[in-house]
Amino acid sequence: MSQIRRRSLIKAGGVLAGAMSIGGLAATASASGSVFAHGIASGDPNPDGVVLWTRVTPEPDALPGSGLGAACAVDWEVAADEGFANVVARGSLITGARRDHTVKVDVAGLPAGQWLWYRFRALGEVSRTGRTRTAPAADAALQRLRFGVVSCSNWQAGHFAAYRHLAARGDLDAVLHLGDYLYEYAPGEYQARDVVVRPHDPPVEMTDLGHYRRRHAQYKTDPDLADLHASVPFVVTWDDHESANDAWSGGAENHTEGAEGSWADRRAASQRAYAEWMPVRYEPGGVLHRRLRFGALAELSMLDLRSYRSQQVATPLDPGIGDPARTITGDEQMRWLTDGLANSTAQWKLIGNPVMIAPVRFPSTLSIEERRAIGELTGTPEVEGLPYNVDQWDGYTADRDEVLGVLHERGITDTVFLTGDIHSAWAAELPFSPATYPLDRNSVGTELVCTSVTSDNLDDILRVPPRTASPAVESAIRANNPHVKHLDFDSHGFSVLDVTAERVQMDWFALEDRTQPSTGAQRTVSFEVPAGSQQVHQVSEGIR
Template identity: 65%
Template sequence: MPPLTRRNLLRSAGVFALAGAATTVGTLPAQAAVRAPLAPTGFLHGVASGDPMGDSVLLWTRVTPVPGATPGSGAGADVTVKWEVAEDSGFLRVAARGSVKTGPGRDHTVKVIAGGLRAGTSYWYRFSLAGATSVTGRTRTAPAAGAPVDRLRLGVVSCANLQAGYFTAYRHLADRGDLDVVLHLGDYLYEYAPGEYQARDVVVRPHDPAVEMTTLSHYRRRHAQYKTDLDLQALHAAVPFVVTWDDHEFANDAWSGGAENHTEGAEGTWAARRAASQQAYAEWMPVRFEPGGHIYRRFAFGSLASISMLDLRSYRSQQASSIVDPAIGSPARTLTGEAQMDWLLDGFSRADTQWKLVGNPVMIAPVRFPSTLSSQEIGAVEQLLGTTTIDGVPYNVDQWDGYTADRSRVISHLRDNAISDAVFLTGDIHSAWACDVPADPLTYPTNGASVATELVCTSVTSDNLDDILRTPPRTASVAVEEAFKAANPHVKYLDFDSHGFSVLEVTPGALRMDWYVLSDRTNPASTSTLSTSWQVTAGSRAVSRVGGGAL
């Protein structure tokens, strides 16, 4: 039999009859996503901003200059797009303007750094070409370096599979009007073909193209399809994003030399596929990244907080195949790569901010599997977390658990340098966690102090444990959660079932995350409800529950 992998589990269900592919388009403000035909030309994929700094912000759009210049087609001539940034929505006080050339070489996407702006200031922006004008977006620069900041509020999201549901989580975030930044921790889109990964085997919205994406044209078309979602467009237009990638922007369980969901030869070379995915990502995402550079980077928000965004796919060694293999803890094996590790540790030591936040695509807190789980529960958790049973033991080889030497370097650095207020913000595993990060999990909490904390957000739409078990939410999963917490006392909160988003508030006194859950990811009008709130008080290195109302 083939090995038990996420790809085999997904494909074992077969390919289902699909409705015809459709896309969405609309105008702001935020509204529930509806299906409608695309207009032939113009700014069909919305506007976005990202990577805010004290004096600049990146602006993004995509223009369709003629009807045939569709994403991934390579058609259409070069054109020059104008852009402008203003201090008011009527563009009476223009702060910056310019023009930029784009064409089929970058799929008619536009990225520009708008500089010379004032720190900690809201701006409006738009694009124009030949009489067509984009919707107006709103963005905000970061506070000046070292400036006192009373509060920073972020939306936190990951794992948004278009086939599995509607992006109503994005709509709820866009409607808030109080966010400084949206932090997207990876799996912004998924590589699978229709019928391979969806909501309890029901394809809510089929992927375009109708194949697993492996070529540059595929990746461009898939990015374009996601950018036609009205709720995603609304959030991009309302708040600047800070993003990093995880594996599904490339292929499942990607590493530096391949991926679990890549067949060398039949799907081309891994080098070509990775290059194609990175080029499309650079073109279609509001991020200060171009192929040949690196996506790990750091942002400061005054003296209050810094955010270090990690890349845990490009440099990692292949996932371990055996927990008894001494290589699993070998310093020769790496998750981050040497240069990124040095950069991360140096950022902790030299930080000029109180809170050291880390955009962490995969979980760093250790997770031991309970011995009390049934075979069905073990299989479901393996599928959810992307883990593997090796030598008879379930193990998180795709997370920091599979790269223990790198994790030890981080933990030792935090402990030995008495660094406080380090918080890992994590996605990937379609579940909500609030954890201490212990110096030694075997002696925690008696003699093993916590060196940091970790807060994990749910998926926007991707399958959770109840979906995999085919049970109602908050039924069969509850006993599994309790077993995990009993086996891992540093895990204080765990929800394996919910879909939604998180809101993170940072103040000098405490950092707090609220988890919001959707009533139904397959309903474009889904409501959201506050599920729980956890905080890290300044200097505590520990999570604690918060009562009271929502942020």
């Protein structure tokens, strides 16, 4: 999502796994020394496996992105108990500078639906112990499923207290990170109300492989993010800032061809660093979109809406918005998505969706300042004085019509889009025919949007206290978009999604002060989607 316009400024390796037997890890070895300075993580849980991740520093000058440091052996093990008395899998591998000394192991043969513990050993040091969970068997009857949901975590705009609160819960099966896990900007380019809370490293905009590796490494040193990664598996996808603002298949708003090299080289660098540094079943040259099954209760489809998309149109008056030749998903991913929806045997079809799919028409009653602020928030042009978000599905209406058409024509129920990107909380229905809604309340799905972890939102852009200017703007947008049932333009924080056979419920939590690492968080609102309804309703009680 666009937060800053460049023109307004002055300005791998494969997944590795080993089957070699290793001895028990020495209990007296350090679990917090210099070798494992970037923590540990797990992700992409399957019924029989999970991805494990770490990074080793074999010598002091083998810093991330440096290309320095000798290759070294890394041992790993997974146990059914925290004391590692019952080890269920172990192995060894070699990592080196070629993959920035990162380690990613796709462990298979694990028991389904169980909490497990894991750790690594290298150069005489033992990592901290991590906890992860495999998915239940594909046909398992689950009573409930619970996810943390986050997006848009800008290091420069604050501390990641949202991750601390999620880690402290202890009741999550996984965390969904819906994009903008990190940001590409240099210090002074995008932060908290123009104040750099903590500066990015390297102190330049990321453009090459070394930059991307160093930035990933910096984010992994955040203590709250490290604790969350060590406590629960992540399921991630990227949006634009993992590469550059408003990225599309052939370029990005925040990329100058020539001066910053070719877009193909920059994108390849960002994707390689992402593959190296994230606990995800993705390697450069492969596909990021994938589907995870959680028993008979839910199926989660994670989308990639940057790699294949056509360039954004310059204005919503451009007829290209509805051109079937333009795409946000790409043809192959669209077939994968619609076939998956049509053929799913899971009750709930959850879709990890980096940018909003619900149509949004901005009202003409907003002030000039409010229009400009929304334009900056959504990163979209103003047409006849009104902002319009052409970076979301609103700019690719043929693709949206195809997805919603499949839901309508096939009578598919219980589809919920889980979305990030826009730094605000939304609960919306997805009308098959927006022009006749709500007289014809034919909703074919729902969308729940999480706030940013730290990135600026409307009150920050307007430079006003929270809940002063935004409520009037939110009311005007809801009046102009009756399918939008909730909107909060001011909060930073996280969400928790609870899934049962009877309903899906999301609770939104707001941080008191994103610039303070010890800040508290409070639940602000809860909405549910009753099974079979394709509608959202506010509920008074939070998830228990």
